[in-house]
Amino acid sequence: MRNSTRLFMTVAASAILAGGIFTVSGAAAQEASAQRAAAGTTFWAKVAANGALLAASGIGNVNKFGQGRYNLTTSADITRCALTGTINTNGGNDPGPGSSSILVGAVGPRTLFVRTATPSAPHPRTVDDDRPFSLHIAC
Structure with a gap:
């Protein structure tokens, strides 16, 4: 060569x-x-029981798709973020301890699933219940 x-x-x-x-x-x-x-990014939202987004940062959409079931869309990837949710009082009406619950989980890089419930609700109410809630997402 x-x-x-x-x-x-x-x-x-x-x-x-x-x-x-x-x-x-x-x-x-x-x-x-x-x-x-x-x-260092923080997202948050305050959501009404009917799924209305009352205030938010980094969360742009709420889709209420069933009794006590909501999907929320974030503006960035939340895969490695910590998720926290809490049930809010309903106009100052405190349901008391042990009478409400919330589950928050990521179902995609930019989608959260929230499930709210009233475990102590009397029959015929179901456990899944529309409840106002707040979310905090820390990355």
Whole structure:
């Protein structure tokens, strides 16, 4: 093989290798940057029992799809975030301890599921119950 051909192949192989390393490094840098951007982010919402979004930051939509069942859409990925929810009083009417519950879980990178309930509700009410609630999401 001639020296000029060998030199060309060496340079081409180096360029491909450098390009591959650069691409992987660029993707890794973008992912790290996105994770850093999410760090320290706080989302919150105050939601009425009927699913109306009363006030929020970083949460743009509430979909009430059943008795005591809501999906909320966030403005960023919440996969690595801590989720906290609480039942609110209904216009100052405190139902008392042990008479309400809330479940908050991520069902997708930008979607939360919330289930509210009144476990101590008398028959014929179901356990799942429309309740006003607040959420706090810390990343």
